[in-house]
Amino acid sequence: MRPLERVPSRQGFFARAVPHSPAPHSLRPSVEPANPGNLLDQIGNTPLVRLNRSADLPGVEIWLKLEFANPGGSVKDRPARNIILEGERSGRLAPGKTILDATSGNTGIGYAMIGAARGYKVKLCLPANASPERKLILRALGAELVLTDPGEGSDGAFRKVRELYAADPDAHFYADQYNNAANWEAHFQTTAPEIIRQTQGQVTHFVALLGTTGTFIGTSRRLKRDVPGVECWSAQPATPLHGVEGTKHLPASIVPGIYDPDLADGNLWIDTEDCYAMARRVAREEGLLLGISAAGNVVAARRLGERLVAEGRPGVIVTIACDGAAKYLNEGFWNDPD
Numbered sequence: 158m159r160p161l162e163r164v165p166s167r168q169g170f171f172a173r174a175v176p177h178s179p180a181p182h183s184l185r186p187s188v189e190p191a192n193p194g195n196l197l198d199q200i201g202n203t204p205l206v207r208l209n210r211s212a213d214l215p216g217v218e219i220w221l222k223l224e225f226a227n228p229g230g231s232v233k234d235r236p237a238r239n240i241i242l243e244g245e246r247s248g249r250l251a252p253g254k255t256i257l258d259a260t261s262g263n264t265g266i267g268y269a270m271i272g273a274a275r276g277y278k279v280k281l282c283l284p285a286n287a288s289p290e291r292k293l294i295l296r297a298l299g300a301e302l303v304l305t306d307p308g309e310g311s312d313g314a315f316r317k318v319r320e321l322y323a324a325d326p327d328a329h330f331y332a333d334q335y336n337n338a339a340n341w342e343a344h345f346q347t348t349a350p351e352i353i354r355q356t357q358g359q360v361t362h363f364v365a366l367l368g369t370t371g372t373f374i375g376t377s378r379r380l381k382r383d384v385p386g387v388e389c390w391s392a393q394p395a396t397p398l399h400g401v402e403g404t405k406h407l408p409a410s411i412v413p414g415i416y417d418p419d420l421a422d423g424n425l426w427i428d429t430e431d432c433y434a435m436a437r438r439v440a441r442e443e444g445l446l447l448g449i450s451a452a453g454n455v456v457a458a459r460r461l462g463e464r465l466v467a468e469g470r471p472g473v474i475v476t477i478a479c480d481g482a483a484k485y486l487n488e489g490f491w492n493d494p495d
């Protein structure tokens with residue numbers, strides 16, 4: 158809460174919250190959006206920042222794409238926008254239809270935000286143990302939530318959404334982010350070209366944790382097409398039961414239809430506790446409050462960087478800050494001892 162100040166008035170004094178002082182420097186994005194008045198055009202063109210103290214690896218740079226700067230607060234605004242626009246273009250989404258999908262939260266926030274702005278109802282299936290903050294945000298944006306068994310994870314939500322769609326296909330636009338090419342194409346069309354431009358083509362490695370796999374597949378396909386020699390590494394939680402919201406341990410999950418097992422140059426297995434420790438470290442050493450999977454991506458990037466150092470190779474590693482810490486601040490790990 159902001160502090161109170163005493164303000165003189167004719168009746169004596171009254172208390173009011175101290176007004177925000179102006180930012181010391183411009184907070185405008187470095188790239189002007191195509192249409193500054195349109196919410197959808199504010200998605201993407203996110204900052205790319207270099208890690209300093211958390212990436213103490215000689216000859217190796219680690220860069221983080223700050224996707225929490227998107228208006229819905231996550232990387233998933235990109236596929237949500239593309240899936241909805243593609244649905245409209247194809248005629249499958251039209252006024253009066255409800256946007257329906259299974260989502261661990263962030264794509265749902267994107268759908269709910271864009272649905273509200275474009276006048277569509279949004280119905281989402283998600284595991285009941287999704288963070289309370291996500292559920293509050295989704296409901297605040299007017300989405301209807303269908304909560305599924307937490308023990309079944311995102312697969313339970315996926316099975317439920319198919320049931321709902323089968324029961325009334327005409328009323329719904331089933332966005333199906335796990336099988337919809339518009340998911341990975343969003344990253345092919347926007348995330349990867351931004352990375353190439355922001356690193357001036359110097360990116361040598363890309364790494365990302367897998368959820369629907371859209372971020373990894375779309376970004377890697379474009380990087381591999383346009384940047385000679387680039388290596389793209391996927392990462393996954395090391396165990397089926399884990400705390401890295403939004404991501405999947407594929408060997409024990411329904412594999413998304415958009416996944417391409419031949420694309421990655423390698424895969425790194427990530428422990429939840431290492432994500433928590435990295436979230437604490439990056440907060441204190443870089444001033445960046447990361448979500449858990451974003452911290453996991455830094456764990457993966459550092460691991461790649463350590464390999465490069467051991468092999469005596471330089472590198473420019475790029476990874477994704479999928480979302481920020483806001484939705485996880487009530488989780489207990491922030492003040493654990495390291």
Ligand SMILES: Cc1ncc(COP(=O)(O)O)c(C=O)c1O
Binds near residue numbers: 261402480
């Ligand atoms: C916080 C978070 N991290 C990572 C991911 C994984 O991204 P993708 O679905 O593009 O593989 C998601 C997906 O919803 C997410 O919400």
